[in-house]
Amino acid sequence: MVWDNRGDVATAFSYTLVLFVTSGILSLVMGTILAAMRVGPVAVMRWAASTYVTLVRNTPLLIIYMFFRIGGPKIDLKFTWVDWTIGNVDLDTYVASGIVALTVYTSTFVCEALRSGVNAVPIGQAEAARAIGMPFAGTMRHVIIPQAFRASVPPLASVQIALLKNTTVIGALGVVEAFTYMYELTNDNAAARIGIFLSFAAIFVVLVELLSFAANRLERRWSVAR
Amino acid sequence: MSASVLFDSPGPRTRARHRGYTVLTILVIAAIIAYAAIRLGQHGQFEYSKWEPFVTPKYIKAIIFKGILVTLQLALFSVLFAVVFGVVFGIGKLSEHAWVRWPCWAVVEFFRAVPVLLLMVLIFFMWGISRGDFGEFWTVVAALTLYNGAVLAEVFRAGILAVPKGQGEAAYAIGMRKSQVMSIVLLPQAAKIMLPAILSQCVVALKDTSLGYVVTAGGLSTVAKEIYNGRFSNHVPTILVIGAIYVLLNLILTMLATLAQKKLVGEKKVLDVPMVGAAEAKA
Numbered sequence: 298m299v300w301d302n303r304g305d306v307a308t309a310f311s312y313t314l315v316l317f318v319t320s321g322i323l324s325l326v327m328g329t330i331l332a333a334m335r336v337g338p339v340a341v342m343r344w345a346a347s348t349y350v351t352l353v354r355n356t357p358l359l360i361i362y363m364f365f366r367i368g369g370p371k372i373d374l375k376f377t378w379v380d381w382t383i384g385n386v387d388l389d390t391y392v393a394s395g396i397v398a399l400t401v402y403t404s405t406f407v408c409e410a411l412r413s414g415v416n417a418v419p420i421g422q423a424e425a426a427r428a429i430g431m432p433f434a435g436t437m438r439h440v441i442i443p444q445a446f447r448a449s450v451p452p453l454a455s456v457q458i459a460l461l462k463n464t465t466v467i468g469a470l471g472v473v474e475a476f477t478y479m480y481e482l483t484n485d486n487a488a489a490r491i492g493i494f495l496s497f498a499a500i501f502v503v504l505v506e507l508l509s510f511a512a513n514r515l516e517r518r519w520s521v522a523r
Numbered sequence: 524m525s526a527s528v529l530f531d532s533p534g535p536r537t538r539a540r541h542r543g544y545t546v547l548t549i550l551v552i553a554a555i556i557a558y559a560a561i562r563l564g565q566h567g568q569f570e571y572s573k574w575e576p577f578v579t580p581k582y583i584k585a586i587i588f589k590g591i592l593v594t595l596q597l598a599l600f601s602v603l604f605a606v607v608f609g610v611v612f613g614i615g616k617l618s619e620h621a622w623v624r625w626p627c628w629a630v631v632e633f634f635r636a637v638p639v640l641l642l643m644v645l646i647f648f649m650w651g652i653s654r655g656d657f658g659e660f661w662t663v664v665a666a667l668t669l670y671n672g673a674v675l676a677e678v679f680r681a682g683i684l685a686v687p688k689g690q691g692e693a694a695y696a697i698g699m700r701k702s703q704v705m706s707i708v709l710l711p712q713a714a715k716i717m718l719p720a721i722l723s724q725c726v727v728a729l730k731d732t733s734l735g736y737v738v739t740a741g742g743l744s745t746v747a748k749e750i751y752n753g754r755f756s757n758h759v760p761t762i763l764v765i766g767a768i769y770v771l772l773n774l775i776l777t778m779l780a781t782l783a784q785k786k787l788v789g790e791k792k793v794l795d796v797p798m799v800g801a802a803e804a805k806a
């Protein structure tokens with residue numbers, strides 16, 4: 298059944314991947330900015346970033362997406378300027394609001410992952426850097442950030458894996474990505490339900506395993522010897 | 524006094540620069556809030572009619588009983604069952620028998636990698652759809668149990684492995700059986716190590732109950748839909764209010780979790796090495 302519709306399955310998963318890759322990159326950028334604000338010397342920035350993280354992290358992704366997808370148009374927040382087509386994938390306002398929601402949500406977890414990376418750097422490292430006269434920027438650039446980034450590879454990887462799975466939530470309200478397509482397929486072919494589910498699940502398992510394999514390799518290559 | 528090990532206590536010029544940053548940040552935040560408020564105002568989102576349901580007793584009742592209570596029940600049952608599932612499969616993964624270990628490993632890996640939503644829909648169609656409200660409720664619980672249980676299984680396994688090896692060896696040496704070693708010596712100690720992870724999984728479960736929306740299982744997200752699809756069509760206020768309730772619930776849960784942890788484990792960590800972040804927290 299899945300094989301008969303492989304073209305549509307591929308399209309559905311390309312939506313999933315578009316959502317995943319775009320919001321993955323955007324959330325890395327935004328999360329890094331948030332993390333920098335949270336460990337930086339300006340109190341107001343620390344406060345603003347941590348308020349943002351606390352609020353967004355405790356809101357379910359579904360509600361955030363509802364806000365951008367259902368609430369947004371009511372206040373003219375429509376992303377109508379997004380209207381491209383790549384192959385079978387239409388990048389329209391639904392996809393755009395999905396990407397925004399995923400980015401807003403995931404960036405808080407990226408921020409926390411990076412911060413846990415900073416926390417994993419032993420205090421002596423920072424003290425030593427300071428003792429040889431490095432300023433804040435130098436301490437950060439040459440001592441803390443290289444170690445923090447490496448230490449945050451495992452949590453960042455699990456954040457990205459969660460993001461991949463969270464793309465299905467976007468499907469719940471409009472974008473025909475893997476989850477919605479499975480939903481439609483099972484509706485049309487009730488008899489083959491378990492088969493369809495297992496094939497979609499298997500594709501997700503493969504994607505997740507690929508991600509965690511890559512993360513493991515990075516982790517091993519970059520891990521700091523202590 | 525230096526505020527952090529990361530930077531020196533600022534001199535006059537740096538302090539001036541920081542003041543500049545502070546003012547700039549405040550301005551930017553104020554601008555964002557003002558813009559949002561104007562946007563909302565322009566589209567009439569502050570009108571009383573849009574907020575009416577949140578001061579009307581009938582709707583408040585619906586939010587509390589059909590929303591908050593159901594959400595909490597969903598979360599509670601899922602977490603309880605997930606802990607059981609996690610203990611069984613976590614210990615299963617540590618079993619000495621390959622025929623126990625491998626199936627447990629496969630089950631855990633599978634449910635960890637499959638999106639909850641997929642699971643939920645399958646369970647709904649296979650089982651819950653013909654059973655009315657009852658089916659919808661337990662569909663969500665079942666899906667969340669499988670997912671969170673698989674995550675917790677990993678947590679339990681890691682926690683049991685984190686107990687110093689000598690503990691288990693000593694228990695065997697005084698003649699305890701395998702099940703005794705696990706239940707009397709290893710699990711109680713592992714529980715302390717794992718408590719933070721278990722509690723943060725509770726927040727995840729609570730947030731994921733919102734996915735019950737898809738199978739109309741009740742809970743806050745479903746109530747939200749009922750309110751804004753009703754005669755108010757007040758999508759923005761509803762989503763803001765429901766979102767705020769979720770945040771509040773999670774913050775309360777986090778607070779209780781922190782309290783419980785302090786009470787049960789104490790503030791000391793097992794292996795306390797001073798880290799950069801810890802010093803900042805103290806300062």
